[in-house]
Amino acid sequence: xxxxxxxxxxxxxxxxxxxxxxxxxxxxxxxxxxxxxxxxxxxxxxxxxxxxxxxxxxxxxxxxxxxxxxxxxxxxxxxxxxxxxxxxxxxxxxxxxxxxxxxxxxxxxxx
Amino acid sequence: xxxxxxxxxxxxxxxxxxxxxxxxxxxxxxxxxxxxxxxxxxxxxxxxxxxxxxxxxxxxxxxxxxxxxxxxxxxxxxxxxxxxxxxxxxxxxxxxxxxxxxxxxxxxxxxxxx
Numbered sequence: 680x681x682x683x684x685x686x687x688x689x690x691x692x693x694x695x696x697x698x699x700x701x702x703x704x705x706x707x708x709x710x711x712x713x714x715x716x717x718x719x720x721x722x723x724x725x726x727x728x729x730x731x732x733x734x735x736x737x738x739x740x741x742x743x744x745x746x747x748x749x750x751x752x753x754x755x756x757x758x759x760x761x762x763x764x765x766x767x768x769x770x771x772x773x774x775x776x777x778x779x780x781x782x783x784x785x786x787x788x789x790x
Numbered sequence: 791x792x793x794x795x796x797x798x799x800x801x802x803x804x805x806x807x808x809x810x811x812x813x814x815x816x817x818x819x820x821x822x823x824x825x826x827x828x829x830x831x832x833x834x835x836x837x838x839x840x841x842x843x844x845x846x847x848x849x850x851x852x853x854x855x856x857x858x859x860x861x862x863x864x865x866x867x868x869x870x871x872x873x874x875x876x877x878x879x880x881x882x883x884x885x886x887x888x889x890x891x892x893x894x895x896x897x898x899x900x901x902x903x904x
Contacts, residue, residue: 687830711891722794722881722895723833730891767832771890777846778823778890780832 682706685768685781694790698755702768702781705749709770709779712744714753717765717783726753726766758788792816794896796882802902808870811899815863815884822859823893824867825881833881833895839865840887872903 685702692698700714711730715723729735732746741754751770755762765783795814803809815822820841825833836855838846841862850857854873859865869876879900883893 683832685832713891715895720897720900722883722897725892725894728891769832777835778893780834782830782832 680705682779683768683770683781686784687782689785689787691787691789692758694758694760694788696758696788698758698762698786698788700753700755700766700768700784700786702751702770703749704751704770704779706770706772706779707746707749708772710773711771712742712751713769713778714740714742715767715769715780717767719764723767755786758786760788760790762786763788794882794884794894796880796896796899798899799897800900800902802904803872805874805903806871808868809872809901810869811867811880811882811901813865813867813882813896815865815882816894818886819884819894820862820887821885821890822865823883823885824857824865825883825895827879827881827898829878836867869901872901874903877901877903 683704713728714726717723729742732744735742739756743752765785767783768781771778822839824836827833837850839859857867879898881898883895885893
């Protein structure tokens with residue numbers, strides 16, 4: 680079993696939809712949770728990170744962490760075609776020994 | 791501010807040939823990472839540097855892979871000899887020391903071994 684599980688998709692939505700992307704994990708030592716966006720043939724781009732449980736909002740993006748369920752989410756409001764990319768979750772413990780990535784979810788937003 | 795710079799962007803070589811990738815991190819970032827990303831997968835750490843010191847190279851296949859970070863800035867990752875299974879994207883990332891949750895990635899080098 681992988682430490683971090685992420686549905687590979689693809690997830691297809693119409694423009695303007697609310698998108699929910701999720702990851703589950705097994706290592707209870709993880710404390711920092713990150714979301715990266717990766718366009719085709721580009722490097723991952725950090726969207727936001729969250730420490731421990733709770734919510735964090737940045738524009739149209741909201742990250743949620745539920746440590747009791749070992750479940751994290753990224754919500755995208757008013758999705759745009761330019762949001763079409765692969766979204767990677769990543770996490771690490773406070774010792775920063777290793778950043779563990781999910782496999783990524785491919786998102787397609789159609790006009 | 792310039793981001794992480796990598797070169798070359800693409801490289802095609804025959805198996806058993808050597809290959810090298812170069813990375814210039816963001817100015818002021820003491821921590822540098824090399825990752826391997828296979829198609830449809832997330833990046834996997836190969837090696838992490840704190841300044842000139844390789845502090846985590848447990849995932850680096852040392853029989854054929856080597857890396858260096860002279861003067862604690864630029865870094866080079868080398869494969870010798872390359873195998874077909876080495877075809878992947880090699881990503882470099884950097885961060886401020888102690889902030890591995892805030893890593894910034896370069897565009898990667900796409901390696902194809904024929």
